[in-house]
Amino acid sequence: MVNQSSMDAIFKALADPTRRSIIERVSSGPLSVEVLSPYYQMSAPALSKHLRVLEEAKLIKRRKESRNVIVSLEPHSLKVLQAWVQKYTKFWNTNFDALDKLLSKK
Amino acid sequence: MVNQSSMDAIFKALADPTRRSIIERVSSGPLSVEVLSPYYQMSAPALSKHLRVLEEAKLIKRRKESRNVIVSLEPHSLKVLQAWVQKYTKFWNTNFDALDKLLSKK
DNA sequence: TGATTGATTAACCATACGGTTAAATGTATC
DNA sequence: GATACATTTAACCGTATGGTTAATCAATCA
Numbered sequence: 094m095v096n097q098s099s100m101d102a103i104f105k106a107l108a109d110p111t112r113r114s115i116i117e118r119v120s121s122g123p124l125s126v127e128v129l130s131p132y133y134q135m136s137a138p139a140l141s142k143h144l145r146v147l148e149e150a151k152l153i154k155r156r157k158e159s160r161n162v163i164v165s166l167e168p169h170s171l172k173v174l175q176a177w178v179q180k181y182t183k184f185w186n187t188n189f190d191a192l193d194k195l196l197s198k199k
Numbered sequence: 200m201v202n203q204s205s206m207d208a209i210f211k212a213l214a215d216p217t218r219r220s221i222i223e224r225v226s227s228g229p230l231s232v233e234v235l236s237p238y239y240q241m242s243a244p245a246l247s248k249h250l251r252v253l254e255e256a257k258l259i260k261r262r263k264e265s266r267n268v269i270v271s272l273e274p275h276s277l278k279v280l281q282a283w284v285q286k287y288t289k290f291w292n293t294n295f296d297a298l299d300k301l302l303s304k305k
Numbered sequence: 306t307g308a309t310t311g312a313t314t315a316a317c318c319a320t321a322c323g324g325t326t327a328a329a330t331g332t333a334t335c
Numbered sequence: 336g337a338t339a340c341a342t343t344t345a346a347c348c349g350t351a352t353g354g355t356t357a358a359t360c361a362a363t364c365a
Contacts, residue, residue, distance in 0.1 A: 097216045104219075108210035109323080110203045120287050127341065139324055141343055146322095160332050160341050168288075175288045181226050182274075182281045215353080233311065245354055247313055252352095266311050266362050 095173050099151075103170050106150035111135070112143050116166065119153060123165035201279050205257075209276050212256035217241070218249050222272065225259060229271035 106112055111133060118124060118132070126140065133140055144164060147153040151170045155162050212218055217239060224230060224238070232246070239246055250270060253259045257276045262269050 100219065101214055101216060104210050104214035105322095108207055108214050110207060111323090113203075113206065113210075116287065125341090130341095135323090136325065137342065138326085138344080142323075145343090157331090157342090162342065166287075171284065171287050175284045178277065178281045178284055181222065181272075181277050211352095217353090231311090236311095241353090242355065243312065244314080244356085248353075251313090263312090263361090268312065 095176075099170075100173070100177065102150040103152065103174050106146050106152055107174075109143070109146075111140075112147055115143060115147060115164070116152060119164050119166045123163050125158075125161040125163050127161055129164060201282075205276075205279070206283065208256040209258065209280050212252050212258055213280075215249070215252075217246075218253055221249060221253060221270070222258060225270050225272045229269050231264075231267040231269050233267055235270060 107116070114132070115129065118129060126144070130137065130140055144153065144155060144162075148155055151167050154165050154167045156165070157163075213222070220238070221235065224235060232250070236243065236246055250259065250261060250268075254261055257273050260271050260273045262271070
């Protein structure tokens with residue numbers, strides 16, 4: 094469970110600013126590709142490819158609704174990611190109060 | 200603070216299983232490249248490149264000690280990563296108890 | 306001093322990645 | 336039924352990535 098290649102897929106998917114931005118936008122609720130599209134200065138196929146990468150990493154789901162495609166967040170992989178990160182952060186979390194404050198400002 | 204390209208670097212660095220494994224090994228304490236090396240079926244230059252990627256993402260530090268190089272974890276970027284993930288997980292964390300249990304088993 | 310050792314840099318190679326345009330696939334509308 | 340619309344697939348292109356071997360650098364040892 095939670096094998097190497099799926100961790101690869103999750104990290105790779107999130108290593109692109111466009112894809113992180115999509116996650117950001119979709120995190121408040123499902124959005125159609127049509128609504129999503131104008132935010133990105135790239136062709137429709139380029140955006141579609143980004144969505145595929147996110148989908149294969151199980152970070153989003155796509156479902157067709159008449160002519161449109163609705164993109165929704167798939168929380169599972171973010172949970173997996175959180176678990177990975179937590180493994181390395183939980184032990185010394187308390188030692189970084191200054192940084193915590195800094196990060197919470199943004 | 201915490202700009203896009205540094206997030207890119209962090210995610211890209213961790214998108215490779217060798218590099219995540221290095222983080223894993225170094226997370227319990229600093230290790231020399233010499234000690235690290237035999238775990239990986241690749242040439243010394245290949246390993247050195249991985250270390251560079253991790254270093255540029257500020258996930259590790261390298262310091263020279265006589266002929267050896269000591270690799271140590273640099274917690275800052277993991278904190279940044281944690282903050283990013285937390286943004287999307289904290290709201291619905293409580294809804295995934297089943298998954299939580301599953302993850303804690305491994 | 307010369308040889309050996311630990312690690313990096315340089316140059317190269319195959320494959321993956323992020324973008325493009327053109328064509329194809331549904332689905333709605335006239 | 337024809338046309339238009341939303342999206343994906345196919346084919347292609349330049350650059351990035353992860354590996355290699357050969358050469359270099361710095362530090363120890365005989």
